[in-house]
Amino acid sequence: MIEAHGLTKRYGERAAVTDLSFTVRPGVVTGFLGPNGAGKSTTMRMILGLDAPTSGSVTVNGKAYAAHRAPLHEVGAMLEARAIHTGRTAYNHLLAMAATTGIPRSRVDEVVDVVGLRQVARKRVGGFSLGMGQRLGIASALLGDPATLVLDEPVNGLDPEGILWIRTLLKDLAAEGRTVLLSSHLMSEMALTAEHLIVIGRGRLIADTSVEEFVTGAAGTSVRVRTDDADQLRRLLAGPDVSVASAERSVLEVTGLSSDRIGRIAADAGIALAELTPQQASLEEAFMELTRDAVEYQAPVREKEGQAA
Numbered sequence: 001m002i003e004a005h006g007l008t009k010r011y012g013e014r015a016a017v018t019d020l021s022f023t024v025r026p027g028v029v030t031g032f033l034g035p036n037g038a039g040k041s042t043t044m045r046m047i048l049g050l051d052a053p054t055s056g057s058v059t060v061n062g063k064a065y066a067a068h069r070a071p072l073h074e075v076g077a078m079l080e081a082r083a084i085h086t087g088r089t090a091y092n093h094l095l096a097m098a099a100t101t102g103i104p105r106s107r108v109d110e111v112v113d114v115v116g117l118r119q120v121a122r123k124r125v126g127g128f129s130l131g132m133g134q135r136l137g138i139a140s141a142l143l144g145d146p147a148t149l150v151l152d153e154p155v156n157g158l159d160p161e162g163i164l165w166i167r168t169l170l171k172d173l174a175a176e177g178r179t180v181l182l183s184s185h186l187m188s189e190m191a192l193t194a195e196h197l198i199v200i201g202r203g204r205l206i207a208d209t210s211v212e213e214f215v216t217g218a219a220g221t222s223v224r225v226r227t228d229d230a231d232q233l234r235r236l237l238a239g240p241d242v243s244v245a246s247a248e249r250s251v252l253e254v255t256g257l258s259s260d261r262i263g264r265i266a267a268d269a270g271i272a273l274a275e276l277t278p279q280q281a282s283l284e285e286a287f288m289e290l291t292r293d294a295v296e297y298q299a300p301v302r303e304k305e306g307q308a309a
């Protein structure tokens with residue numbers, strides 16, 4: 001469990017994180033989302049005791065990170081900037097980490113297999129692809145068999161097979177009762193991996209919600225209807241709060257009525273429908289809408305509209 005209370009970090013005049021309070025619970029994968037510069041990495045560094053908050057506090061499994069006697073057993077972390085000795089082999093890198101923290105060699109073998117690096121474990125890390133480096137980062141995070149995992153953009157650089165692998169791995173780790181927090185700036189990726197979402201923008205909390213709620217909230221209000229009797233149906237649907245647009249002769253885009261209601265009205269009139277589809281805004285669009293005012297760097301066209309950051 002990770003608990004942040006009024007977490008604030010300022011770098012000189014600049015506020016990176018402001019009064020952030022949230023709880024990351026065990027048993028589910030929690031996505032930590034925000035546009036570039038939102039404060040995700042800064043927050044993760046504070047969780048891991050690598051940066052001190054200006055004010056507020058954050059605990060992992062009930063204590064500040066530094067107060068844990070064996071932190072590697074409590075929290076496994078992978079931050080974006082990996083500081084790995086590139087001349088070492090992957091195996092020796094893990095072995096060195098294990099040796100300094102009293103973790104047995106057998107655990108190194110276990111994590112090498114869990115992340116699928118067995119074939120290349122004896123190769124130097126300097127020659128690793130980005131995806132192999134990510135797998136090694138995850139192996140390091142898992143080494144102490146920690147109850148809590150904090151991963152900064154773990155999907156970066158992975159191919160589709162690697163992305164599927166990490167999704168499954170993280171869900172399995174959460175299902176074992178661990179706390180899993182991972183950051184991303186891609187909503188669509190999070191929707192497939194996480195069950196819960198903490199969204200920040202400009203260092204402030206924007207949303208703390210289940211993915212399901214977010215997806216439902218993103219559903220648009222329009223319904224696409226296809227029928228050979230479009231003109232007749234349009235007349236039947238007309239009402240003060242209903243608008244019907246039509247880009248093609250047999251297609252209606254209806255706003256203000258549910259698909260259930262439209263289907264019922266059509267059935268009562270004996271009108272056959274070839275299609276009845278509630279339209280959903282893409283998750284990425286919904287996320288962009290949610291964080292619109294919090295984006296650090298905006299496209300020039302938005303600046304002209306006077307909405308620049």
Ligand SMILES: Nc1ncnc2c1ncn2[C@@H]1O[C@H](COP(=O)(O)OP(=O)(O)OP(=O)(O)O)[C@@H](O)[C@H]1O
Pocket residue numbers: 011014015016034035036037038039040041042043185
């Ligand atoms: N050491 C530092 N000194 C000064 N400013 C910093 C420092 N670290 C971060 N910042 C600033 O704090 C803000 C938050 O940065 P942070 O890296 O935490 O965001 P992020 O959400 O992780 O972004 P990204 O997705 O781009 O990695 C940014 O405006 C950044 O420029």
